[in-house]
Amino acid sequence: ADATDDRGIDDAQHWLHEYHLDGLRLDATHAIKDDSQLHIIAEVTSAARASLPGRTLLFVAEDDRNLPVVLRSTEEGGWGCDAVWADDFHHQARRMAAGDDEAYFRDFSDDARDLATTVRRGWLYSGQPSAFRGVARGASSAGLSPSRMVICLQNHDQIGNRARGDRLHHQIDLAVFRALTAVLLCAPETPLLFMGEEWAADTPFQFFTNHAVELGLRVTAGRRSEFAAFSAFRDADVRSGIPDPQAIETFEASRLIWQEHQGALHAATLELHRTLLRLRRTEPALATAGELVVDAPDSETLVLARRAGREMVLVAARFRGSGAVDLRPWAASTSGRWSVLLTTEDPRFQSTPDARELTRPVVSTSVSGPMVDFRGPAAVLLRTT
Secondary structure, three states: OOOOOOHHHHHHHHHHHHOOOOEEEEOOHHHOOOOOOOOHHHHHHHHHHHHOOOOOOEEEEEOOOOOHHHOOOHHHOOOOOOEEEOOHHHHHHHHHHHOOOOHHHHHOOOOHHHHHHHHHHOOOOOOOEOOOOOOEOOOOOOOOOHHHEEEEOOOHHHHHOOOOOOOHHHOOOHHHHHHHHHHHHHOOOEEEOOOOHHHOOOOOOOOOOOOOHHHHHHHHHHHHHHHHHOHHHOOHHHHOOOOOOOOHHHHHHOOOOHHHHHOHHHHHHHHHHHHHHHHHHHOHHHHOOOEEEEEEEEOOEEEEEEEEOOEEEEEEEEOOOOEEEEOHHHHOOOOOOEEEEEEOOOHHHOOOHHHHHHHOOEEEOOOOOOEEEEOOOEEEEEEEO
16 A cells, blocks of 8 residues: 555545444555554544544454554554454354364364464464474463453354355354353353344355456456365365356355344244343343453363452363363452343253253352353353442
8 A cells, every 4th residue: 555645534534424334444544565664544533533523433454463562642653543444253163163173273273272372362372483484473362351252153254255154053053152151141251243143043144246257257267266275175076066156146145134033043042042142132241341360170161250349250261072171260359149130051052942952051050269160062051249
């Protein structure tokens, strides 16, 4: 980008002034090359705010480099963005749940301890070498509020850029998806939900375009050739089955079916999302930026503890297999009585409640704290006051 070009600044102000938007999501800021003293993104954010004094404007950057400068104020030499898409949570969760290990997923593990680190920091890479990139990636997030990191399990890029546009919940056990959803919506970061995720939509979200014929043919060919590096698509015949971005069928297949959420499975998944979001708003420990402890007692389990005043909420999530988890070490700092807010395997979150009863976690509480016997993947939310 040429920082002397004012078109980017004018475009941003046009949307904010003429359409009264509350803010902008800035696409692929990691791909903007600008070595000017004042980065073009800093010019955009500062000029926009100066042009609309008294209005609160939000700028969210899509940047995969894990750089604090994106979030620092322009007075501190930063870009003045309010939040950044922190992709490490998605990559770590998908590597752990679905087993993806090619391309940038090489840098992530199937270990809940790395997911715990990601939630604790807001991003996983803070200067470690990246095997995929061949260089060190990221810097420390110390001093940055977790709420300024936008995390997700799915978004338009991560689904649409897959060969067939399959969603995460199409590939993994829904019990694992529910457990990950509990972590996503109870973490101190800002959660992002992709359209239809809240009811586990059956429809894919495929890459589609509407270009002129000549360009469209090149896009179709390029779309299929880019997957040749992936083991599942090394065969040319397999690649030929990748949906044609130019075909109207590809676009139509990606439309949500809005009536879907009335079906039993979809309604139960929607109820889980609604319940977790309601708790995020109403439980002081989840609604405020209080104390945070995130640990993994083993490679399959994550424990998230959040506190506001005397209230603590504990989230224990199991992603594989069964096992007992002793939560007393996390509960030792409080003397209140513990109660179960929910488990993700409760009957109301199931399309066939009776079938899941055998895998519902068993929670026992005592004066010293709670323990959970996981009989399969699930998450448990507990509260004390």
